[in-house]
Amino acid sequence: MRIWRSYGSEHSMDLLLIGTFITVADAEAAIERMEELKTLADLAWSDSDWRNQNERMPRTLTDELARLGLYDMGRADVDNYAFDHSVERSGATVRIRTEESEIQGFVKLVLHLGGRVEVLSGHHWNDDGTPKTATGG
Template sequence: MKLWSSYGSEHSANLVMIGRFKEVGDAEAAKEVIDRLTEQARDDERAGKTHIGETPDRYTDGMLDLLSKLNVASVNPVELEQFLYDVKTTLRNDEIVLTTEENEVSAFLKVMIDKGARVEVYSAHDHPGTGYGRGG
């Protein structure tokens, strides 16, 4: 029997994003923003206000209120579903390390940059041995 072994680009990115901040407090604040946006996105999905795969043209009331409170203006409604993806974010001193199988990470990138990070993004498939990603 012949087996075909490959991976598609949609769910096998083994992507690593590292946001490096000037101060530990800056990283902590950015992680809090990511956590709160993730929580609101999950609340909106549970309430049936958003669904993965939709292309929303506006924010939910709860998300709009939260974005205003957090002073986040760069993330658009379509990007918010990224907070529902299987993404691991870890705070390590003055860094936030994000790992995921997804390629769609612009919302996280925008939050990190808006909060003062210098950001590195790479595929752990192509750069193994960094300690991050699958097989890191």
């Protein structure tokens, strides 16, 4: 009899990243860039990429990041946009929800566009930033 052992992740972060911008136009620009990065991630994603950590980014990806002025983003940052997430805007605030713990691509974009970043665990905090109570909050 063989016993299978492995490491797995349940992807249950229930994470909320809040980006607060100075103007509504800045928040709208962030949404637009996130949509572009999602499209780029979907086009550039490959199931085998995780096995080739030393592989350079495709030229098309570096060219597109340069066009967007996102020189500090790498392939892993773009890959964040391929994972399941949702984005909502209310005024000058953008809310990104994901079950992933890898959020550096979102953080970099919000900061690049002049936003303030707040990250909350939905397991312990309500959307308004108040702690959940032991009774389910």
